[in-house]
Amino acid sequence: GDSVTQMEGPVTLSEEAFLTINCTYTATGYPSLFWYVQYPGEGLQLLLKATKADDKGSNKGFEATYRKETTSFHLEKGSVQVSDSAVYFCAFNAGGTSYGKLTFGQGTILTVHP
């Protein structure tokens, strides 16, 4: 069935370090891919998206490229800040009979130290 596998956390980095959070998915058809971020005590915010193969989503210094051949959508940022500390969720919408449902990964906790 449809699923998302995310890199297990927690991930702890120093400020200005490079970040990668791996995400692979299993889905039928041609899903749209998303990264959401959840700051402590808040709801989910859309961070970036990609809707077709080779698309690169980007926002606030974060990037992710839709790789259909490897069914992956890894999140990267060149220089993290303390304010990036949050939980990051990879998700997809498979369309078709799933009709709008988002399937989420388990989330990766990121902590950035000064």
Next chain:
Amino acid sequence: DSGVTQTPKHLITATGQRVTLRCSPRSGDLSVYWYQQSLDQGLQFLIHYYNGEERAKGNILERFSAQQFPDLHSELNLSSLELGDSALYFCASSGRVGHEQFFGPGTRLTVL
């Protein structure tokens, strides 16, 4: 601020009780989605409504039901509550099915 509002923010109740969670979507969005976030199950899709009609169901228990009203707000009804129903319940809305969803701040339900 996503433009999606949810009330109440917190809800504490006892086992066996019934509660109603309310969601107002972003202005103009016809789709409303409900999700449950718990430590053991993660984020799980419950149900999707589009312009008043149910469009998809996920892992929603029979004790749970939802509806979307003509003004597009939605309510999630949880009955015969059990300890395991304690979770964060999120509502999301989107303008077009399959496009990005915008999430509300959530309702934290605690069942004692």
